[in-house]
Amino acid sequence: MSTTVTSHRPRPPAQPESLRARRLPAYAAPVIAVAALALAAAIVYGASIGGPVLVIVLGAVLYLVGLFAASNAVEGRRSARNRTWSALIHSAFVLAVVPLASVVWTLVSKGTERLDANFFNTSMNNIGARDPNGGAYHAIVGTLEQVGIAALITVPLGILCAIYIVEYGRGRFAFAIRFFVDVMTGIPSIVTGLFVLAFWVLIVSPWFNDGRPSFSGFAAALALSVLMLPTIVRSTEEMLRLVPPPLREGAYALGVPKWKTILRVVVPTALPGIVTGVMLSIARAAGETAPVLLVAGGGAAINFNPFENNQSSLALYVYQQAGEASKYSPARAWTAALTLVALVLILTIAAKLLARRNRLSR
Template identity: 90%
Template sequence: MTTTVTSHRPRPAAQPESLRTKRLPRYAAPAIALAALLVAAVVVYGAGIGGPVLVVVLGALLYLVGLFVAAKAVEGPRAARNRTWSALIHSAFVLAVLPLASVAWTLISKGVERLDGDFFLTSMNNIGARDPNGGAYHAIIGTLEQVGVAALISVPLGILCAIYIVEYGRGKFAFAIRFFVDVMTGIPSIVSGLFVLAFWVLIVSPWFNDGRPSFSGFAAALALSVLMLPTVVRSTEEMLRLVPAPLREGAYALGVPKWKTILRVVLPTALPGIVTGVMLAVARAAGETAPVLLVAGGGAAINFNPFENNQSSLALFVYQQAGDASRYAPARAWAAALTLVALVLILTIAAKLLARRNRLGR
């Protein structure tokens, strides 16, 4: 006779009701948001006091109040405060993204109209007010040359200045450099243009132009480099300070000279942040109008030589076309603005990928 033994697993003890956490269902937040928008729409449009913007603002306020009340009733005051602050953080993120999305959508929707071969391959030379053709080829060339020359001037100087401040600078001289860099950070762009106009265009350029002042793309690059330099210095300085001290100390312990430690250890470690700062400076320089207008003069013809004659830029082209009386000018202005943003975006992505590749290669 066989006896079958049946094992019974003990059931888990029931959790006391007081220890259970009550939570709002997942559909509660969307339902509250929808109800808040409906109530706001009824109030705003019923009273005739506003439009969609006021509906969204009032709906957001009602949503926060409704979410807090519902969470407090179900989950308790602590969870209600947590949900409310989380909703505020998400709302702040949406408010920060909305202007950027609006600008991007406006640029794309209005700028795509003139993005054709004629826009990229022709200039505004001999283009009249009734001519729908004409492009920004001359302005694209001017922007690339001016920003490129300005970067060649400001990036090495800025990085070397930051290295001196972080690695070598001590005492009053380093303090003076930091002070003047901070002052230069707040200089308006038109002041840098006036400085280059008074110094280079009116004093130096006549030596090379038979005694006559001469506008040029190089003068615009000098003005842009004045604006780029403090941004490069400050961003590079902060990135170099973030490099851990044990990396330097380990190199010194192996007998590596200080200059080689900076070149082979410190700079590669800080390279991604340095590239970000440089691209911020490039983006600012590419969008400046006043310095180019003051010292480069602008122009409708293509000029590949940045050291002679007038030269335009995309920012100046947008400014000129936006104020033109021709009915074809606004489309050119929007297309040029979209081209400028796309150009800066492409340069930023390329610089990031290059910096990442170099870092992985090491």
């Protein structure tokens, strides 16, 4: 006679209701936001103390208070603090994006008025206050030449200087280089313009111009180079320091010389960051007005020679057109500003794509 033994698996203990975390419903945050904006609008417009900006600011404060109170009542203090800080972070992001979006929208909406062939094919030579025509061809040429020359001078010099600081620099000399680079970072653009004016325009240029000082686009490029150099050096230095030491050590273990390790391993690894720093410096140089005005003089005619006579730039063109007493000048200024932003954006995208392609090809 056999007996069958049946085994009963113990059931898991039931989870008490008190241990289940309660959560706010998904619609709670939008409802609180709408209620906060409505209450803020009622307070501001009811008391006649402000406009839409004050409504948004007060609504954001009321939203944070309401969200904390609702979350604290349902989820507890810890979750309430988490939700509140998350909302503050999101608000900071929106606060940073809204001005940028506003600038882009203003540029696009106002800059398309003169976005035509005449604007890009003509200059301001012989254009009067009552003439609706006239363009920025001369300023576009000046910007491309001045920024191009400045980049040819500064990019190799800045990258080599950063390589020396990171890979070779030791002692007081490297410390002195870092110190002067930091000092140059804070130099105002007008000071660099005055320096180039006093040195190049008034002292050097008379040697090549029959004893007379001469404005030129090359002088503006020299001033822009002084502004670009510290940005390139510091950004390249930081990118080179981020390259992992095992990459260098592995190359040294294989018998690769140090200069070839830097050229074939370190620099390609840091290339995307280096390109970003270079494009930031180019964007700053392209938007400078004071150095170009001081040492290039500006001008309304087209000048393809950066080593002789006055030359304009897009930033200077915007400054001049914004101050002109003509009803057609503001449209030219906005279109030139849009052109400058688009030009920098195109150069940045092209440089990023080129750096990415070169990195992947390795």
